[in-house]
Every structure is written in structure tokens, then in C-alpha cells.
Amino acid sequence: MFETRKEFLQEFKSRAGLRSVEEADRLAQIIISLIKARIGPRLSEEVARMVSQDLALGWRNIALPQEAMEMQEMMFELEEDSSKTSPREEYPPEYG
Numbered sequence: 001m002f003e004t005r006k007e008f009l010q011e012f013k014s015r016a017g018l019r020s021v022e023e024a025d026r027l028a029q030i031i032i033s034l035i036k037a038r039i040g041p042r043l044s045e046e047v048a049r050m051v052s053q054d055l056a057l058g059w060r061n062i063a064l065p066q067e068a069m070e071m072q073e074m075m076f077e078l079e080e081d082s083s084k085t086s087p088r089e090e091y092p093p094e095y096g
């Protein structure tokens with residue numbers, strides 16, 4: 001059916017009536033992450049083995065919703081910690 005991620009996203013964009021491939025990519029990632037959460041890791045890996053290498057790479061790179069949330073939480077904590085430990089340097093205005 002589709003050999004490349006680009007072909008898949010163009011078809012997705014067309015069928016969904018979306019404006020851009022970027023929008024199709026964003027929606028496809030959300031849908032695939034929800035599907036992966038529902039079918040579990042074993043069946044998810046089976047799906048990846050049944051499609052082309054390009055599509056399999058994309059499938060495997062899409063995080064499950066919980067993994068994405070945990071990653072966002074970790075990044076937020078890192079940003080919070082770095083803002084506490086390194087005070088921002090004040091620079092005088094060049095033009096005043």
C-alpha cells in the first residue's frame with residue numbers, strides 16, 4: 001500500500017481534508033500513539049515488522065501517550081531546576 005512515510009502522510013492529508021503534510025503528521029502521530037497504547041507493545045512491534053522499513057521506523061519512533069507525558073514532565077522539571085540554580089544575568093539596555 002504505502003512504502004514511505006511521505007506517501008502515507010500525503011494520503012492521510014488528502015482523505016482527512018487537511019491543509020498541510022505537517023498537520024497530517026501531527027494528527028497521525030496522535031492517532032498512532034493512541035492505537036499503540038490500546039494494542040500494547042507486542043502487537044505494536046508486530047505491526048512495525050509488517051510494514052516497510054521507513055514506515056516501521058516512524059511507527060517505532062512515536063511514543064505512547066504515557067511516555068510522552070512522562071518526557072514532558074521530565075523536561076519541565078529540568079527547566080524548573082535550571083532556572084532556580086542559575087540566576088538570570090541582567091544586561092543594561094543599549095539604548096535608553
